[in-house]
Amino acid sequence: MKDDVVTPRVLYFRRREFLALGAGSVVTAAGLSLARPARAADEPSLPLLPNVKKGPFATDEAQTPYTDVTHYNNYYEFGTGKGDPAASAGAFPPRPWKVTFDGEIGKPQTVEIDELMKWAPIEERIYRMRCVEAWSMVIPWVGMPLGEIIRRLEPTPKAKYVAFTGLFDPQKMPGQRLGVLAWPYVEGLRLDEATHPLTLLAVGLYGHVLPNQNGAPLRLVVPWKYGFKGIKAITKVRFVEKQPPTTWSRMASDEYGFYANVNPEVDHPRWSQARERRIGEFFKRKTLLFNGYADQVAQLYAGMDLKKFY
Amino acid sequence: MSAATSWRRRTWVAVFVAGCLPAALIGFDALRGGLGANPIAEILNRLGFWALTFLLASLAPTALKIALGWTELARYRRMVGLFAFFYAFLHFATYLGVDQFFDWGAIGADIVKRKFITIGFLAFLLLVPLAVTSTGRWVRRLGFARWKRLHRLSYFAALCGVVHFVWRVKADLRQPLVFAAILAVLLLVRLVGARPSPERRRALAQAD
Numbered sequence: 325m326k327d328d329v330v331t332p333r334v335l336y337f338r339r340r341e342f343l344a345l346g347a348g349s350v351v352t353a354a355g356l357s358l359a360r361p362a363r364a365a366d367e368p369s370l371p372l373l374p375n376v377k378k379g380p381f382a383t384d385e386a387q388t389p390y391t392d393v394t395h396y397n398n399y400y401e402f403g404t405g406k407g408d409p410a411a412s413a414g415a416f417p418p419r420p421w422k423v424t425f426d427g428e429i430g431k432p433q434t435v436e437i438d439e440l441m442k443w444a445p446i447e448e449r450i451y452r453m454r455c456v457e458a459w460s461m462v463i464p465w466v467g468m469p470l471g472e473i474i475r476r477l478e479p480t481p482k483a484k485y486v487a488f489t490g491l492f493d494p495q496k497m498p499g500q501r502l503g504v505l506a507w508p509y510v511e512g513l514r515l516d517e518a519t520h521p522l523t524l525l526a527v528g529l530y531g532h533v534l535p536n537q538n539g540a541p542l543r544l545v546v547p548w549k550y551g552f553k554g555i556k557a558i559t560k561v562r563f564v565e566k567q568p569p570t571t572w573s574r575m576a577s578d579e580y581g582f583y584a585n586v587n588p589e590v591d592h593p594r595w596s597q598a599r600e601r602r603i604g605e606f607f608k609r610k611t612l613l614f615n616g617y618a619d620q621v622a623q624l625y626a627g628m629d630l631k632k633f634y
Numbered sequence: 635m636s637a638a639t640s641w642r643r644r645t646w647v648a649v650f651v652a653g654c655l656p657a658a659l660i661g662f663d664a665l666r667g668g669l670g671a672n673p674i675a676e677i678l679n680r681l682g683f684w685a686l687t688f689l690l691a692s693l694a695p696t697a698l699k700i701a702l703g704w705t706e707l708a709r710y711r712r713m714v715g716l717f718a719f720f721y722a723f724l725h726f727a728t729y730l731g732v733d734q735f736f737d738w739g740a741i742g743a744d745i746v747k748r749k750f751i752t753i754g755f756l757a758f759l760l761l762v763p764l765a766v767t768s769t770g771r772w773v774r775r776l777g778f779a780r781w782k783r784l785h786r787l788s789y790f791a792a793l794c795g796v797v798h799f800v801w802r803v804k805a806d807l808r809q810p811l812v813f814a815a816i817l818a819v820l821l822l823v824r825l826v827g828a829r830p831s832p833e834r835r836r837a838l839a840q841a842d
Binding site for chain 1 (some may be wrong): 657660661663664665667669670671672673674675677681716720723724727728731732734735740743744747748749750765801802804805806
């Protein structure tokens with residue numbers, strides 16, 4: 325049998341053209357996607373939050389569209405794909421919800437989420453969000469300064485760290501049926517980080533109630549740290565003396581540290597952290613030390629070796 | 635045209651269309667805004683996925699021939715292998731030109747320092763001579779035995795590609811491990827099948 329019985333001869337000599345055509349198509353596809361035609365779901369449909377004050381530290385950079393903030397999520401409780409949380413968190417019930425505060429505090433208690441939201445002013449905070457995967461967004465969060473809440477709980481002198489626990493409920497969180505991470509998700513901050521005026525307990529997004537896929541009803545936002553520090557669906561906040569374990573550093577301690585401060589000089593072992601792709605942009609931009617919040621937070625780490633305490 | 639030839643023609647077209655489909659779907663999704671918030675990462679991931687899929691698919695006919703005696707599929711092996719190269723090339727070109735925008739300093743540092751990129755790059759390099767020598771003329775020029783030996787590199791390329799994927803993911807290893815399992819089966823069949831048959835062994839022994 326001759327070759328050309330199976331392969332039409334005309335296609336034989338066009339392999340290079342075929343590759344060039346493919347490459348051209350990819351560039352066109354990337355360009356088209358970034359040009360982003362207006363999309364229907366770009367407006368929040370959840371209820372508007374009342375009495376939201378403009379908070380401090382707002383960046384005036386272009387905000388990432390609502391659709392992107394709500395459809396490109398790392399929230400393994402609802403699956404490991406970026407689109408999984410938006411696809412599978414719809415049925416999750418963010419109310420009723422209680423949060424327990426305990427450990428080294430004068431006023432341990434369990435409080436209903438709507439009651440907790442009266443403990444501090446509800447503010448809009450427009451922050452940069454830098455993911456450890458080297459992409460970033462600009463997100464208008466709505467929430468309460470964690471420091472104000474902590475003040476009401478009266479931490480004792482033994483309270484050096486704050487340990488957060490997310491919800492564990494595989495019925496409601498299908499991703500927890502997989503052993504990809506050790507559940508429940510746990511995170512932690514040093515007390516001075518937790519009480520820093522930048523640190524936020526978010527309950528909303530774009531002025532509206534926080535969508536399930538973004539961590540409803542209550543999530544942490546620490547804008548100078550990588551996104552994985554922002555634990556979602558918080559049920560428990562414990563004040564402790566020793567540094568608590570955190571989910572990702574338990575999973576791979578050489579790759580994800582307790583501090584997880586955004587730092588272009590300290591690479592993830594498998595990729596560089598020097599640059600990031602802002603969602604919606606073609607060119608990568610330089611990553612800033614402490615995600616551009618160095619003026620506010622650098623003093624927290626004075627004298628610390630940031631390569632060692634990554 | 636005989637019935638067998640016309641059937642082969644149609645199968646050839648079907649395989650060709652199947653090979654073009656993932657690329658067409660990327661184009662279609664780009665047009666309807668279906669590549670998500672980070673289209674460059676999405677394109678990279680999809681191209682890498684299909685490069686590896688076609689690469690493993692191109693190794694399957696040999697395994698099926700050894701295990702089940704199916705020989706018909708071998709006819710399409712070259713095209714499937716070329717599609718593997720097509721997607722690997724686009725994956726690599728997208729990394730160079732779109733993701734990194736020809737930032738040669740960053741690319742060089744990546745290739746040297748990031749082992750998942752080093753091994754992915756190696757996988758691509760291994761595929762280049764296979765794509766170049768994929769024509770009948772090259773088979774004749776090299777001689778079939780040498781050509782065949784050269785093309786065993788495809789197994790190493792697949793191995794590097796799978797390791798590249800395993801080393802890339804953060805926590806969810808399910809997909810890369812499926813690729814690893816399929817490759818393990820293909821390699822095992824190939825290695826077991828590489829042992830000469832009893833008759834052949836006897837003939838070899840007599841020749842000594």
